Amino acid sequence: MATYKLLLLPGDGIGIEVMAEVKRLIAWMNQNGLGTFETEEGLVGGAAYDTEGVAISDATMALAQAADAVIFGAVGGPKWASVPYEARPEAGLLRLRKDLGLYANLRPAICYPALAEASSLKREVVDGLDIMIVRELTGGVYFGEPKTIVDLGNGQKRAIDTQVYDTFEIERIGRVAFELARKRRNKVASMEKRNVMKSGVLWNEVMTALHAREFPDVALEHVLADAGGMQLVRWPKQFDVIVTDNLFGDMLSDVAAMLTGSLGMLPSASLGDVDPSTGTRKSMYEPVHGSAPDIQGKGIANPIAMLASFAMALRYSFGLGREADMVEQAIAATLDKGLRTADITSAGCKVVGTQEMGEAVIAEV
Amino acid sequence: MATYKLLLLPGDGIGIEVMAEVKRLIAWMNQNGLGTFETEEGLVGGAAYDTEGVAISDATMALAQAADAVIFGAVGGPKWASVPYEARPEAGLLRLRKDLGLYANLRPAICYPALAEASSLKREVVDGLDIMIVRELTGGVYFGEPKTIVDLGNGQKRAIDTQVYDTFEIERIGRVAFELARKRRNKVASMEKRNVMKSGVLWNEVMTALHAREFPDVALEHVLADAGGMQLVRWPKQFDVIVTDNLFGDMLSDVAAMLTGSLGMLPSASLGDVDPSTGTRKSMYEPVHGSAPDIQGKGIANPIAMLASFAMALRYSFGLGREADMVEQAIAATLDKGLRTADITSAGCKVVGTQEMGEAVIAEV
Ligand SMILES: CC(C)[C@H](C(=O)O)[C@@H](O)C(=O)O
Ligand SMILES: CC(C)[C@H](C(=O)O)[C@@H](O)C(=O)O
Numbered sequence: 001m002a003t004y005k006l007l008l009l010p011g012d013g014i015g016i017e018v019m020a021e022v023k024r025l026i027a028w029m030n031q032n033g034l035g036t037f038e039t040e041e042g043l044v045g046g047a048a049y050d051t052e053g054v055a056i057s058d059a060t061m062a063l064a065q066a067a068d069a070v071i072f073g074a075v076g077g078p079k080w081a082s083v084p085y086e087a088r089p090e091a092g093l094l095r096l097r098k099d100l101g102l103y104a105n106l107r108p109a110i111c112y113p114a115l116a117e118a119s120s121l122k123r124e125v126v127d128g129l130d131i132m133i134v135r136e137l138t139g140g141v142y143f144g145e146p147k148t149i150v151d152l153g154n155g156q157k158r159a160i161d162t163q164v165y166d167t168f169e170i171e172r173i174g175r176v177a178f179e180l181a182r183k184r185r186n187k188v189a190s191m192e193k194r195n196v197m198k199s200g201v202l203w204n205e206v207m208t209a210l211h212a213r214e215f216p217d218v219a220l221e222h223v224l225a226d227a228g229g230m231q232l233v234r235w236p237k238q239f240d241v242i243v244t245d246n247l248f249g250d251m252l253s254d255v256a257a258m259l260t261g262s263l264g265m266l267p268s269a270s271l272g273d274v275d276p277s278t279g280t281r282k283s284m285y286e287p288v289h290g291s292a293p294d295i296q297g298k299g300i301a302n303p304i305a306m307l308a309s310f311a312m313a314l315r316y317s318f319g320l321g322r323e324a325d326m327v328e329q330a331i332a333a334t335l336d337k338g339l340r341t342a343d344i345t346s347a348g349c350k351v352v353g354t355q356e357m358g359e360a361v362i363a364e365v
Numbered sequence: 366m367a368t369y370k371l372l373l374l375p376g377d378g379i380g381i382e383v384m385a386e387v388k389r390l391i392a393w394m395n396q397n398g399l400g401t402f403e404t405e406e407g408l409v410g411g412a413a414y415d416t417e418g419v420a421i422s423d424a425t426m427a428l429a430q431a432a433d434a435v436i437f438g439a440v441g442g443p444k445w446a447s448v449p450y451e452a453r454p455e456a457g458l459l460r461l462r463k464d465l466g467l468y469a470n471l472r473p474a475i476c477y478p479a480l481a482e483a484s485s486l487k488r489e490v491v492d493g494l495d496i497m498i499v500r501e502l503t504g505g506v507y508f509g510e511p512k513t514i515v516d517l518g519n520g521q522k523r524a525i526d527t528q529v530y531d532t533f534e535i536e537r538i539g540r541v542a543f544e545l546a547r548k549r550r551n552k553v554a555s556m557e558k559r560n561v562m563k564s565g566v567l568w569n570e571v572m573t574a575l576h577a578r579e580f581p582d583v584a585l586e587h588v589l590a591d592a593g594g595m596q597l598v599r600w601p602k603q604f605d606v607i608v609t610d611n612l613f614g615d616m617l618s619d620v621a622a623m624l625t626g627s628l629g630m631l632p633s634a635s636l637g638d639v640d641p642s643t644g645t646r647k648s649m650y651e652p653v654h655g656s657a658p659d660i661q662g663k664g665i666a667n668p669i670a671m672l673a674s675f676a677m678a679l680r681y682s683f684g685l686g687r688e689a690d691m692v693e694q695a696i697a698a699t700l701d702k703g704l705r706t707a708d709i710t711s712a713g714c715k716v717v718g719t720q721e722m723g724e725a726v727i728a729e730v
Contacts, residue, residue, distance in 0.1 A: 076560070090560040120490045120599050141506075141528060142561055149563050152531070159567035161528040163506060167521045193615075195441070195455040196507055198514050202524035226619040233598065233623040234485055250558075251616050254591040258598040 003036040004318055007067035009060070009096075011045040012089060013291025014301035014354075015073025021303035021358030022071060022310050025327070028362050034323055035314075040067070044096070045075025045089035045291075055092030064096060064284075069317040071310060072096070072286035077293040089291075097137050100282040102270035103169065104176040105135040105249065106312075107288060109236075109256035112265060114335045118344050119261030126236065126259055132184065133242045133256055134177040135249025137270055139169045140199070142246045165199045165245065170206040172273070177243035178215040187219045187240035191228040191248055200225075203245065225252070232256055257288050264289055264302030264343045265331075267309035269316050283317045285309040299353045302341035304331055307361055330364035368401040369683055372432035374425070374461075376410040377454060378656030379719075380438025382664065383671035386723030387436060390672060390692070393727050399688055400679075405432070409461070410440025410454035410656075420457030426464060434682040435461065435649040436675060439656035454656075462502050465647040467635035468534065469541040470502040470614065471677075472653060474601075474621035477630060479700045483709050484626030491601065491624055497549065498607045498621055499542040500614025502635055504534045505564070507611045530564045530610065535571040537638070542608035543580040552584045552605035556593040556613055565590075568610065590617070597621055622653050629654055629667030629708045630696075632674035634681050648682045650674040664718045667706035669696055672726055695729035 006026070010019035029035045042060035043051055055075075064070050075089035085091075096102070111119065111129035119126045144162030151157055174190070181188045190207045192200035204222055211220045223231065225248045231238060232255050244252060257266050266289070272282035287305030295301055308331060315324035339360050340349040352360065371391070375384035394400045407425035408416055420440075429435050440454040450456075461467070476484065476494035484491045509527030517523055539555070546553045555572045557565035569587055576585045588596065590613045596603060597620050609617060622631050631654070637647035652670030660666055673696060680689035704725050705714040717725065 085566065088560065094561070121486050125485045144525075147563050149567055156532045157567055158529065158531050159562075159564040160509075161562045161564050163526040163528065164523060166517070166523050193612075195453065196459070196612075196615075197524075197526045198512050199524040199526050201450065202514055202522055226615045229594070229616050230619045230623040230628075233620055247558075247561075247612075248616075250561075250591045251594050251613075254595045255598055255620060258595040263595075 001036050002318075003038060004068045005066065006037055006039045007063050007070045008039050008041045009044040009070060010041070010047075010073040011075040011291065012047055012077050013074055013293045013296040015075065015291050017296070017299065017301045017354050018287065018303040018306035019071070019073045021354060022306055024358050025307060025310060025362055025365075028365070029323070035318070035320065044072070044092040046077055046080040048092055049080060049083055049087050049089065053087070055087050055089055056095050061095065061099060064100060068280065069313045070096065070100070070284040071313065072284055073306065074287065074289065074291035076291050077296075079293075094142065096284060097270060098143060100284065101138060101272040102282060102284055103136060103138040104173055104271045105137040106180070106269045106271070107133040107135060107253040107257070107266070109133060109253070109260050109266065110262065111260040112262055112332070112335060115260070115262050115265070115344055117261070117346050119259060121259055126261065129236055129260060131236060131239050131242060131256055132180055133244070133249060133253045134173060134180065135253055136169065136173040136245050137249075138246075139165055140246035163197065163199050163247070165202060167202070167206055170203050171210055174207050174210045174243060175214070176271070177241050178211070178218050181218050181241040185240040186217070187221075189221050189223050189228065189239050189242045191223050191225045191242060191244040191252065193225050195224060199245065207243070228252060229255055232259065253288070262344065264341065265304045265308065267305055267312050269309070269312040271316060281317070283313065285313045299355065300342045301354050302343050303354050303358045304341075304361070307331065307358065326365050327361070330361045333364045334360045366401050367683075368403060369433045370431065371402050371404045372428050372435045373404050373406045374409040374435060375406070375412075375438040376440040376656060377412055377442050378439055378658045378661040379666035380410075380440065380656050382661070382666045382719050383652065383668040384436070384438045386668035386719060387671055387675050389723050390675060390727055390730075393730070394688070400683070400685065409437070409457040411442055411445040413457055414445060414448055414452050414454065418452070420452050420454055421460050426460065429461060429465060433645065434678045435465070436678065437461070437649050437651035438671065439652065439654065441656050442658040442661075444658075459507065461649060462635060463508060465649065466503060466637040467647060467649055468501060468503040469538055469636045470500040471545070471634045471636070472498040472500060472618040472622070472631070474498060474618070474625050474631065475627065476625040477627055477697070477700060480625070480627050480630070480709055482626070482711050484624060486624055491626065494601055494625060496601060496604050496607060496621055497545055498609070498614060498618045499538060499545065500618055501534065501538040501610045502614075504530055505611035528562065528564050528612070530567060532567070532571055535568050536575055539572050539575045539608060540579070541636070542606050543576070543583050546583045546606040550605040551582070552586075554586050554588050554593065554604050554607045556588050556590045556607060556609040556617065558590050559587075560589060564610065572608070593617060594620055597624065618653070627709065629706065630669045630673065632670050632677050634674070634677040636681060646682070648678065650678045664720065665707045666719050667708050668719050668723045669706075669726070672696065672723070691730050692726070695726050698729045699725045
């Protein structure tokens with residue numbers, strides 16, 4: 001059995017608490033011959049700043065480069081509200097994405113039937129929802145230059161951010177989306193603002209050409225990003241795969257996540273290109289939720305998004321699809337038994353803490 | 366009684382149909398001594414392109430500059446999907462906003478109790494909702510330069526859009542938001558992505574300083590724009606006034622509009638600075654909905670957003686607050702009587718067309 005090297009980056013806030021449950025799962029899998037995982041651990045975000053003065057150190061980046069997959073918790077919190085911009089907790093996350101070339105961010109928005117009641121939307125609108133948002137993650141306004149604030153004198157400053165997309169960046173994320181759609185319901189909605197942005201015009205043009213050339217069997221529709229946000233709220237089940245840029249992906253995937261009522265449940269995967277010589281790819285897995293400073297340290301955080309992120313790692317990085325299924329089914333079974341963390345509780349359910357939930361899931365695996 | 370000059374720009378699709386009801390209302394007000402309005406009419410969007418070869422002509426722009434207010438319908442449609450970028454229908458709208466200096470876009474998101482059932486959200490989440498989104502409308506990525514696509518050779522292109530904000534642009538939109546909040550529930554939520562964008566950093570800094578200097582009596586909170594989108598879906602009633610930039614405002618106001626279940630009901634106002642010598646300001650009023658090419662020409666479009674936009678004109682441009690109230694109350698009364706256009710119909714209501722709805726509202730005034 002192959003040995004896989006994991007770098008665990010718990011980060012800040014509840015990131016630390018939910019990562020503890022992944023460690024428990026890894027240890028259990030190692031013991032029971034379901035895999036051979038070697039783990040190392042590093043600091044990122046506020047935790048790295050406090051100890052190392054940066055949001056992620058070069059040494060930790062080297063570990064990330066050498067790992068077969070990075071498992072990431074969450075970063076940030078009010079404690080670091082006024083650290084220098086370059087050292088803010090999010091800078092660690094952005095550097096990991098950029099330096100590892102993780103351009104494809106997969107964010108499933110799934111509504112677990114057991115939790116449909118927890119959504120602010122009507123049950124019939126979200127029950128059974130299963131969307132995959134494919135967000136471009138290493139380009140656009142997140143990384144484009146110039147990105148600066150200049151002093152104009154007279155008490156005036158000017159802030160500039162730059163949205164940049166090249167053809168190849170749009171093509172490779174489009175390919176990820178079309179390929180995923182083929183394994184799902186064969187539909188892609190590409191979202192941009194071509195009526196206002198030149199990057200939207202190019203995005204639209206490249207997706208259209210790619211579709212015609214390589215994926216004519218997949219249904220493609222173009223949706224303006226603002227209308228897409230509306231449609232997500234109105235009738236989200238019309239979508240299968242949504243592909244969009246970094247900033248629209250940030251906005252739209254958060255809206256989609258909230259629709260499900262299962263924010264504490266949603267995993268994500270960030271993938272780089274497959275290296276043709278090894279067949280492997282750089283990858284990072286993280287929950288969609290943040291560091292939740294308001295509940296940190298209380299032992300009540302929901303570890304399911306983190307555990308489900310690890311399941312995605314099993315599937316996408318190690319080809320352990322069967323093991324991934326086992327973890328995902330264990331999560332569903334635990335919910336079916338009526339166990340809930342505080343964020344997803346409802347009448348007749350048993351409220352448990354982070355550790356109890358983690359142990360219950362492992363007991364089901 | 367003062368005479369007011371209105372420029373009517375119906376535009377495309379249902380814009381033409383709903384504008385007909387505003388004309389009916391204006392004629393009725395003129396006849397009954399509720400105002401003296403002189404109207405002129407012009408082309409914008411696809412209609413202008415078909416006749417004049419541009420999305421708005423210089424002659425029409427001159428009329429807009431000379432008018433006391435512009436009443437705008439909607440633009441766009443598949444017919445113009447492949448006109449040159451500079452002549453696309455939206456370019457007419459963008460030129461009006463920019464050249465008239467309409468930097469403050471007010472988008473109320475109100476859930477009419479009679480329509481709460483039409484929302485995809487649970488009744489208790491949206492019933493009684495009353496948010497005001499204040500969107501910056503003449504800056505940001507909509508207008509920043511460079512905005513271009515360059516050919517890099519080798520089949521590669523590069524698209525660039527530029528997000529630019531100066532201190533004064535953020536200050537003046539902030540002032541609009543804080544002043545509105547004082548007449549409402551005294552709360553402002555400022556939304557940006559300071560964790561990723563330099564314009565977010567400056568936005569945050571300027572709002573914080575403006576608040577401390579001029580509006581310490583108003584409650585201010587800073588919300589990351591992605592989290593703001595989530596919170597709008599989770600529990601929108603937590604917000605009073607939301608102030609945000611052009612692109613985030615586009616996304617967030619569409620999500621907010623859809624929450625209400627009343628998209629065909631929502632008006633908007635776009636305002637410039639008050640001219641200290643005349644006490645007047647440039648202004649444009651338009652429904653939040655678009656040109657809806659799928660239902661155009663059928664006589665079924667909902668004219669309420671357009672009529673409510675005209676009510677906003679009465680209030681914000683002509684100081685006719687009492688007359689604005691009359692129109693708004695007539696809309697509510699018409700709904701209470703059970704009249705509905707097709708988009709908002711529900712059991713036990715009478716479905717009427719555009720003209721019938723317009724006439725019914727006027728009968729109530
Ligand atoms: C933390 C932040 C930098 C990040 C982003 O904006 O990408 C987050 O919102 C996300 O969606 O992963
Ligand atoms: C039509 C389009 C250019 C416009 C915008 O993006 O501002 C519209 O979506 C709006 O919100 O008024």
